Amino acid sequence: MKKSLLYVLTFILLFIAGCSSSGTAGQDSITIAWLPNESGTDLTDTRDEIGRMIEEKTGAEVTHQTTTDYIVAIEAIANGNADMAYLGAQGYIEAKNKNDQVLPLVVPSGESGTLDDAIYYSWLAVEIENADEYKNGDEFAIDNIQGKRFSFVSNSSTSGFRVPSTGIVDYFSEQPGFEDVTADDLLEGGDNHFFSDVLYGGSHQGSAVNLLSGNVDVAAFCDTCVNNYVELIEGEENRPGAIYKVREDAAEPFNTVTGKEFILISVTPVLNAPFVINGDNINEEMQAELLEVMTSDEVANNEKIFVPEDSDFSGLFSKTADERLVDVEDAWFNPIRELSN
Numbered sequence: 001m002k003k004s005l006l007y008v009l010t011f012i013l014l015f016i017a018g019c020s021s022s023g024t025a026g027q028d029s030i031t032i033a034w035l036p037n038e039s040g041t042d043l044t045d046t047r048d049e050i051g052r053m054i055e056e057k058t059g060a061e062v063t064h065q066t067t068t069d070y071i072v073a074i075e076a077i078a079n080g081n082a083d084m085a086y087l088g089a090q091g092y093i094e095a096k097n098k099n100d101q102v103l104p105l106v107v108p109s110g111e112s113g114t115l116d117d118a119i120y121y122s123w124l125a126v127e128i129e130n131a132d133e134y135k136n137g138d139e140f141a142i143d144n145i146q147g148k149r150f151s152f153v154s155n156s157s158t159s160g161f162r163v164p165s166t167g168i169v170d171y172f173s174e175q176p177g178f179e180d181v182t183a184d185d186l187l188e189g190g191d192n193h194f195f196s197d198v199l200y201g202g203s204h205q206g207s208a209v210n211l212l213s214g215n216v217d218v219a220a221f222c223d224t225c226v227n228n229y230v231e232l233i234e235g236e237e238n239r240p241g242a243i244y245k246v247r248e249d250a251a252e253p254f255n256t257v258t259g260k261e262f263i264l265i266s267v268t269p270v271l272n273a274p275f276v277i278n279g280d281n282i283n284e285e286m287q288a289e290l291l292e293v294m295t296s297d298e299v300a301n302n303e304k305i306f307v308p309e310d311s312d313f314s315g316l317f318s319k320t321a322d323e324r325l326v327d328v329e330d331a332w333f334n335p336i337r338e339l340s341n
Helices: 002-020 041-058 070-079 089-098 128-134 158-172 204-212 284-294 330-340
Strands: 029-034 061-065 084-086 102-108 119-127 149-152 197-200 218-222 230-234 243-246 261-271 275-278 306-308 317-319 325-327
Touching: 029 041, 029 070, 041 061, 041 284, 070 084, 070 089, 070 275, 089 102, 089 158, 089 330, 102 284, 102 330, 119 128, 119 158, 119 204, 128 261, 149 158, 149 204, 158 204, 158 218, 158 261, 158 330, 197 204, 204 218, 204 261, 261 330, 275 284
Parallel strands: 029 061, 029 084, 149 197, 149 218, 306 317
Antiparallel strands: 084 275, 102 275, 102 325, 119 218, 119 261, 230 243, 243 261
16 A cells, blocks of 8 residues: 555656646747748847747747748648747748648737738849839839849748739739730749749848849849848838948848849838747647737837847847737738739
8 A cells, every 4th residue: 555655646746747847838848940031140139039038938948940941941830840930921821721720829010019010021123233224214113024034032932922923923914925924934934934044042131142143133032031231221111212232241141242232123012921830739828828928018128029220239020119029810811822812
């Protein structure tokens, strides 16, 4: 009887010890996958700060999975190798198509602190010396991009492929001789193709460098992914005709093109990118804790995550007014989903 009682007490103590070493929601660890755009060393401190705040709230140890390919991050969250990920809207949709338990958690808001203005911008840019080639009178136009060397980010990128390719197709399908053009026609370049050559930067930063290093004539990339490397020197931010210059102290990969200038010829608003979770890995209690910490004032006011305008820190989001992370439902992404239909 004494031995049986001892075994029972030992089991109970081991059970309690096991529970005490787990997160408050019963999960020991959380792996966060990051797209190539957010995997650089310039954002290490921001990634670590997000991880630290999650650890403090949940008790689970956070590991960051940086990547050099969109597909790696998308597959990681879809197949459960990652528990959480920061993806573009298109990447989220692709991951959810693979696994319906991939769920949106939060997105960064706009200046209002709500979803009403939760947008960023997809750019088509050219080198400053070639700007006049892409004008129709005094206005910028995309008519002359056909036949040029073009850089996308990845065909899984929202603002680096899905949105610009849709815009190009919508515009040219109304022009004589291009009525049947599709997004698939833009994937590769060469003779009898829409573009003479097509490159993929692998990240928004890489696509911009493709342009500034002279490898292509036109490039698609977004504002938020290059803000840490460039500065507006003329025109209105996020408007055709705006001229940007690479900072002299820009980190990799822009350190090879410092001082280079480019001009925007087309600008399209895009729905902000979500943090998503794998519902097969993250139970409902942990989901609630993650939502609570990510939408907290502590995160919104953390200057390593939401960086003030006058700061030299390279962070993930900018703080100009009431920006914060806000919860979001799947249906909010339907406008991006419909671009594929």
